[in-house]
């Protein structure tokens with residue numbers, strides 16, 4: 001029973017670290033993506049930088065960050081967030097690119113202000129693509145959170161590390177299995193959310 | 209109501225002009241139709257009016273006010289705009305699409321609902337479509353929704369860029385008729401774009417014929433343009449059957465019909481024979497108190513004392529004041545007698561019409 005409580009706690013921590021990382025990633029990438037979509041020249045440098053962060057080995061990144069920010073949630077989040085950026089910023093820009101030119105023009109022609117155009121037309125239409133990015137980022141981060149067990153966080157990664165230290169496979173299986181389960185659950189939930197929030201993408205019954 | 213003065217548009221990175229010193233005025237309550245080959249600047253002209261594009265030089269006035277001095281957002285909300293590709297918002301239902309401009313203008317919910325209902329009726333959109341998304345509509349339905357959306361806030365000025373472009377001829381004709389009906393009641397000031405000269409002739413109070421490079425070749429009523437094309441380009445653009453197209457615009461009631469040979473049933477057979485001789489025909493109309501009974505020929509009068517004793521036969525074609533000369537000609541060439549009787553409402557006899565008479569109308 002005490003085990004179950006501990007597992008529950010770690011599961012919550014895992015979900016929390018993931019949610020926080022993807023959330024902060026979005027707070028950075030939505031404005032950055034909008035900006036890069038409008039000012040095309042900065043798109044290449046932005047993705048280059050995000051891509052660079054993405055290629056740094058996670059172990060090295062966390063080890064490096066601890067020398068500045070210690071064994072803290074901040075360290076974990078800086079690392080995790082930096083892995084979401086490439087996926088999210090690309091999808092925000094791709095989503096905005098996918099808004100049909102004539103839709104944009106019609107909206108402008110009817111008298112949407114540029115702010116209304118963004119919030120009421122462009123972002124809603126880009127939403128399915130952005131959400132696809134959120135799904136990939138979420139699944140990726142759920143896997144990566146286990147690595148933060150090395151800096152004393154790690155959610156379910158805690159059990160994996162414990163098993164490794166004790167040469168005992170049960171906690172490893174529990175940690176890894178639950179992590180996979182969490183990823184699948186999150187993915188299915190987000191997909192359901194997309195279907196719910198973008199009913200027009202389901203509507204393909206009539207002639208195209 | 210819409211006035212363009214010496215408007216020039218040159219796109220950056222382009223040597224040719226898209227619109228070349230265009231001066232044009234659409235009067236209040238009139239429909240002006242811009243026609244011309246692809247790429248001649250029709251869409252560009254529209255977009256300069258609602259400031260989706262800025263003219264390189266020249267000025268544009270809507271309702272007497274220079275558009276460049278107005279807030280573009282407010283200007284656009286006051287002008288109904290149907291874009292060439294319809295451009296319905298894919299994430300909004302049909303009802304929401306129609307409600308777009310009223311929403312932007314901050315109308316309250318019940319007023320918007322009422323207006324949407326009214327427009328669905330006006331454009332004969334079925335109620336069940338209202339909750340669908342644009343991807344679930346047919347091409348014709350989408351065009352109707354596009355037009356309904358442009359009419360939603362009841363703007364006095366409408367820009368319609370090939371609003372009935374993407375549908376088959378039958379649906380197109382239906383949409384045109386519907387729109388003419390609506391325009392008859394609403395009297396909007398409309399600038400309408402099409403590729404199709406027949407559509408232009410049908411919809412327009414005045415037609416502006418544009419040439420490549422945005423040059424205005426002629427701006428006049430359809431009748432005048434058909435009667436006297438300004439140059440070879442216009443003539444060619446009007447295409448074949450220019451005579452027939454003109455006839456389609458003229459009404460029987462507008463021309464003087466021939467009186468034709470006519471007698472009353474009380475007249476003697478001899479008098480009828482005399483009338484036929486005068487007109488050089490072998491038949492004569494029988495008219496009683498102004499009402500047309502039919503016609504009789506010399507054979508049927510043989511041995512009769514009065515015209516009334518012979519049985520009057522029906523004409524094979526009857527025309528009214530509202531018939532177009534094109535319909536008249538069609539009736540004439542498919543009738544056996546080559547003569548049509550012209551009657552005013554009811555059977556009031558007016559005269560007769562022949563193919564020769566019609567041809568003198570277009571030759572003159």
Ligand SMILES: Nc1ncnc2c1ncn2[C@@H]1O[C@H](COP(=O)(O)OP(=O)(O)OP(=O)(O)O)[C@@H](O)[C@H]1O
Pocket residue numbers: 219220222226244245246247248249250251252253292403
């Ligand atoms: N944004 C733009 N940048 C550069 N050139 C443009 C732009 N928009 C239109 N043009 C050019 O201006 C000219 C007029 O274009 P416009 O769209 O007004 O033609 P149109 O008469 O509407 O043609 P269509 O009947 O095919 O719709 C064309 O040569 C076109 O290539």
Ligand SMILES: [Mg+2]
Pocket residue numbers: 250251252292369
């Ligand atoms: Mg065009």
